[in-house]
Amino acid sequence: MIQLVLVGAAGRMGRAVEQAVAGSSGFVIKAQVDRAERRLAGAPGWTVDAAEVLGAGDVAIEFSDPAACAALAMLCAERGAGLVSGTTGLDAAQDEVVCAAARRVAVVRGANFSLGVAVLRRALRTALAALPSGWDVEIVERHHRHKADCPSGTALALVADIRLGGEGGAPRFGRGQGRTGPRAVGEIGVHSVRGGTWVGDHTVLLAGEGEWLELRHVAQDRLAFAHGALAAARFVAVAAPGLYTLEDVLAAGSGRP
Ligand code: NAD
Numbered sequence: 001m002i003q004l005v006l007v008g009a010a011g012r013m014g015r016a017v018e019q020a021v022a023g024s025s026g027f028v029i030k031a032q033v034d035r036a037e038r039r040l041a042g043a044p045g046w047t048v049d050a051a052e053v054l055g056a057g058d059v060a061i062e063f064s065d066p067a068a069c070a071a072l073a074m075l076c077a078e079r080g081a082g083l084v085s086g087t088t089g090l091d092a093a094q095d096e097v098v099c100a101a102a103r104r105v106a107v108v109r110g111a112n113f114s115l116g117v118a119v120l121r122r123a124l125r126t127a128l129a130a131l132p133s134g135w136d137v138e139i140v141e142r143h144h145r146h147k148a149d150c151p152s153g154t155a156l157a158l159v160a161d162i163r164l165g166g167e168g169g170a171p172r173f174g175r176g177q178g179r180t181g182p183r184a185v186g187e188i189g190v191h192s193v194r195g196g197t198w199v200g201d202h203t204v205l206l207a208g209e210g211e212w213l214e215l216r217h218v219a220q221d222r223l224a225f226a227h228g229a230l231a232a233a234r235f236v237a238v239a240a241p242g243l244y245t246l247e248d249v250l251a252a253g254s255g256r257p
Contacts, residue, residue, distance in 0.1 A: 002237045003030040005054050005081070007072050008064030009046070010038035013086065013229075016222035017061055020230055027230065030058060056080035059233045063087060063225075065148075070094040073101035082236035083107045084229050089149030102243035106236045110246045111153025113228030117202065118246050120217045121161055124204055127215065128167045135208045137168055138189035142201040151192045154202050159188050200225075 004021065008014045009032030021027045031053035032039070032046045039046040047053055050072055054060060059082040062072050069087040074097060076083040085098060088111050101107060112118075128137075141155045151173060162168040169186035183189075200219040205212060219225065228246055235249040 001028045002026060002233055003028055003055075003058045004233060005031050005033060005050060005058050005060045007033045007050055007060055007062035007068060008087075010034040011063060013063030013222055013225060016226040017063070017229055020223055020226035024230055027233070034064075050075055054079050054081050057237075058082070059084060059236050061086075061229050061233055063229075066090045066094050070097040073098045073107065076107070077101040077104040080105060082233070082239070083109075084232040084236055085109045086111075086113055086225065086229060088153030099243060103241060105241050106239035106244065107242070108232035108236055108244045108246065108249060110228075110232070111157045112200070112225070113232065113246055114200075114217070114219055114224040115228060115250075116217045116219070116224065117154060118228075118250060120202065120204070120215055121158065121247075123215055124158065124161060125165060127206060127213070128162065128165050131206060131208070133167070134185075135206050136183060136189075137162055138191065138205040138207070140191045140193065140203045140205070142193040142195075142198045144197050144199065145195050147194060150194070151190050152200070152202070154200065155190050155192070158202065158204060159190060162188055 004027055006014050006017055006029060018029065021029055033050045036048050050060065054075055056079055060072055060076055061084040062069055063086040066087055066089055069085055069090060073083055082105055083101065085107060098107060098109060139155050139158055141152045143152060159171045168188040171188045171190050173190050199222055203214050203216040205214045232246065232249050235252055
């Protein structure tokens, strides 16, 4: 049995992970961690401090907040616990803390734990390799009105994929207003829409002369991310120290729990 410590447990993703665990085997929730005002008063198994509960060999799954993510990564490294980290919007210093932790314990980090987005990223690489240069790339992401960071971590990961493939220049976040002029050659347009209850929607538009195509992923339910996080937890429980991605989890055949 893999002992899980869920951090951000009272949040949207924390609750989805709890639900996914209830429908899976091989996991036990050892503790749920959240801020005092969010947790259920007096509920057993809840704490405000992961340090009270996290032990060697446990796996922490966090969907919380950038500062909480960095603090948890340090704690995991100290205690010898694996980490599955899904929080987006970390700054460079927080990112470095997570990388440092991954030198001591196994960490799977990802802006998007859905299987569909992993496939979207592969499909995008294939499409870009097959198209001639000069096609314009625009990314449109849509999320619920409460999302704290912008653009989404997934949109930034898509930008990084495109640039890694040598297919794009600098990202341009929004098109501004007024006489913004023609589109610069090679730029990657990134547009963020916020509202309602969208769980997560990413479209990559590839536009050529007289034709275009789009690749789109829509997450309808946070369980899509939660199942990926559990697959990552299975992987982390037996992996050597290092920083891994969902691609590594899928390549290792950990699959869906
Ligand atoms: P949310 O606001 O619903 O939940 C976050 C929870 O973290 C809250 O309950 C909050 O109280 C808690 N929290 C904040 N600081 C804490 C601390 N110091 N200690 C313990 N708990 C703390 O947000 P959400 O929609 O669940 O998203 C959380 C994060 O996960 C965001 O960064 C979001 O972008 C990201 N996310 C990632 C994926 C993915 O697949 N990687 C999917 C969805 C959301």
